[in-house]
Amino acid sequence: MLNQLKQTADAKLTEAEERLASTGSSSSKRSIDLTLPGRRSFTGSEHPVQKVPGEMKSIFLDKKVSFADLKATIYSFAKQMFGTDVKLRFRPSFFPFTEPSAEVDVTCYLCGGKGCKVCKKSGWLEIMGCGMVHPNVLRNCGIDPEEWSGYAFGMGVDRTVLLRYKIDDIRLLFENDLRMLRQFGA
Numbered sequence: 001m002l003n004q005l006k007q008t009a010d011a012k013l014t015e016a017e018e019r020l021a022s023t024g025s026s027s028s029k030r031s032i033d034l035t036l037p038g039r040r041s042f043t044g045s046e047h048p049v050q051k052v053p054g055e056m057k058s059i060f061l062d063k064k065v066s067f068a069d070l071k072a073t074i075y076s077f078a079k080q081m082f083g084t085d086v087k088l089r090f091r092p093s094f095f096p097f098t099e100p101s102a103e104v105d106v107t108c109y110l111c112g113g114k115g116c117k118v119c120k121k122s123g124w125l126e127i128m129g130c131g132m133v134h135p136n137v138l139r140n141c142g143i144d145p146e147e148w149s150g151y152a153f154g155m156g157v158d159r160t161v162l163l164r165y166k167i168d169d170i171r172l173l174f175e176n177d178l179r180m181l182r183q184f185g186a
């Protein structure tokens with residue numbers, strides 16, 4: 001998925017450079033704002049569902065983008081997806097293409113944060129990984145990290161659906177049971 005992200009970012013950059021070359025101006029350089037939904041294979045797993053988890057990756061690059069912008073974006077997403085009462089927790093983490101990096105948790109939909117079997121007594125459920133795009137990633141794409149910065153985040157689509165609709169078994173999403181699907185207007 002990250003290779004795909006880089007290829008798409010490269011394509012966008014090339015497109016932007018060609019546009020700049022045709023106008024003869026460097027002042028109109030634009031930001032990059034991509035969201036890429038898709039599926040990826042899950043090596044090492046025998047479970048048929050886990051082989052094709054749905055994922056969504058997003059990246060945003062512009063001038064003077066900070067971690068505060070990343071947090072504001074994720075808070076906005078979480079409130080629209082899970083409701084205005086949702087609480088978020090950012091935990092420092094490591095990903096090779098972002099620095100700093102964090103994993104984001106929301107309050108457990110079953111116990112409301114008190115601790116239960118689903119959240120392993122923690123009261124929190126992880127929803128995504130995120131971080132500021134590493135300067136070396138920008139350099140490798142021909143983008144000056146002194147001038148440009150940005151953030152990226154990625155989440156499992158299926159897992160997000162489970163959390164939003166309080167579904168306790170992921171297999172229900174793949175069984176094509178009309179009684180299940182009709183609850184969502186299908």
Ligand SMILES: [Zn+2]
Pocket residue numbers: 108109110111112113114115116117118119120121123124
């Ligand atoms: Zn819980």
